[in-house]
Amino acid sequence: MEIIVKDSVEEMSKAAARMVARTLNAKPNAVLGLATGSTPLGLYKELVRMHNDEGLDFSQVTTFNLDEYVGLTQKHTQSYHYFMHENLFKHINIPPQNVYIPSGTTDNYESFCKWYEQRIVECGGIDLQILGIGSDGHIAFNEPSSSLGSRTRIKTLAKQTIDDNARFFDSAEEVPIYAITMGVGTILEAHKIILLANGKNKADAVAQSVEGPVTSLITASALQLHRDTMFILDRGAASGLKMLDYYQWIQDKMPDAP
Numbered sequence: 319m320e321i322i323v324k325d326s327v328e329e330m331s332k333a334a335a336r337m338v339a340r341t342l343n344a345k346p347n348a349v350l351g352l353a354t355g356s357t358p359l360g361l362y363k364e365l366v367r368m369h370n371d372e373g374l375d376f377s378q379v380t381t382f383n384l385d386e387y388v389g390l391t392q393k394h395t396q397s398y399h400y401f402m403h404e405n406l407f408k409h410i411n412i413p414p415q416n417v418y419i420p421s422g423t424t425d426n427y428e429s430f431c432k433w434y435e436q437r438i439v440e441c442g443g444i445d446l447q448i449l450g451i452g453s454d455g456h457i458a459f460n461e462p463s464s465s466l467g468s469r470t471r472i473k474t475l476a477k478q479t480i481d482d483n484a485r486f487f488d489s490a491e492e493v494p495i496y497a498i499t500m501g502v503g504t505i506l507e508a509h510k511i512i513l514l515a516n517g518k519n520k521a522d523a524v525a526q527s528v529e530g531p532v533t534s535l536i537t538a539s540a541l542q543l544h545r546d547t548m549f550i551l552d553r554g555a556a557s558g559l560k561m562l563d564y565y566q567w568i569q570d571k572m573p574d575a576p
C-alpha cells in the first residue's frame with residue numbers, strides 16, 4: 319500500500335487526476351472504475367479542466383461506476399447516474415455507450431448484477447479504480463460484514479450510511495434503504511486502485527483500513543490484500559495513522575529508490 323498525504327483537498331484531487339491522466343496516456347482505451355460522493359468531486363473537476371485545457375482525451379475510455387441507489391431513476395437528482403452526468407460525463411468526450419453505471423431500476427437485479435460483472439470482464443477488467451471511503455470504512459456500498467469475496471449485488475445500507483448521506487436528501491427518510499454495488503471481490507480485481515479521503519471524520523476509517531486487521535467489518539481493509547493500492551489523503555484524513563511519519567519518509571525518499 320502506498321500512502322500519499324497532501325496539504326489540501328485540491329492537491330489530493332490534482333494528484334489523483336495526474337494518475338488518471340498517466341493511465342490514459344499509457345492506454346488511451348483504459349477502463350476506469352469510478353466513485354461518487356463528495357470526495358471525488360475535485361478529481362472530476364480537475365479531469366474536466368485537463369480535458370478542456372490540455373486535451374485529455376476520453377474518446378476511447380470505458381467507465382464502470384461502483385454503485386447506485388435502488389429505486390432512484392437516472393433523472394433523480396440524488397441518483398449516481400445524475401451525479402456522474404452532471405459532474406463528469408457531460409463535460410468530457412466519452413462516448414455514452416462506454417459508460418456503465420449499475421441500474422437502480424432494473425426489474426431483474428440478479429441477472430443485471432451478473433451482466434455487470436460479465437461486462438467488466440469482457441472489457442478487459444478495470445485498469446484504474448477510484449474509491450472513496452464511508453465513515454464506517456466501507457468501499458462502494460460494501461457495508462460492514464460484507465464478504466471480502468463479494469460480487470455485484472444488492473446491499474441493505476447501514477444506518478450510519480443512511481445518516482451520513484441524508485445531507486444530500488431533504489430528510490433521512492428519503493435516503494434509499496437498498497443499493498446495488500460492486501462487491502469487494504470485484505473491486506480487488508482492478509489492476510490499480512486509488513482511494514481518496516479527506517477530512518478528520520474519515521481519520522478513524524482510514525487508520526483502521528491501513529493499519530488495522532483485514533476484516534469484513536471495515537471493508538476498505540481488504541485493500542491491504544491488493545498489490546497496487548494507493549491512498550491519497552489530506553492531513554485530516556491521515557491524522558489517525560500511527561505510522562504517518564514513516565509514510566512521509568517513504569514519500570520523500572521514493573523518488574531516489576534504485
Ligand code: GLP
Pocket residue numbers: 353354355356357358384385449450451452453456457458459479
Ligand atoms: C457512499 C458511496 C461511497 C463513498 C461514500 C463516501 O457511501 N457509495 O462510494 O465513498 O459515500 O462519500 P463522501 O465522499 O461523500 O464522504
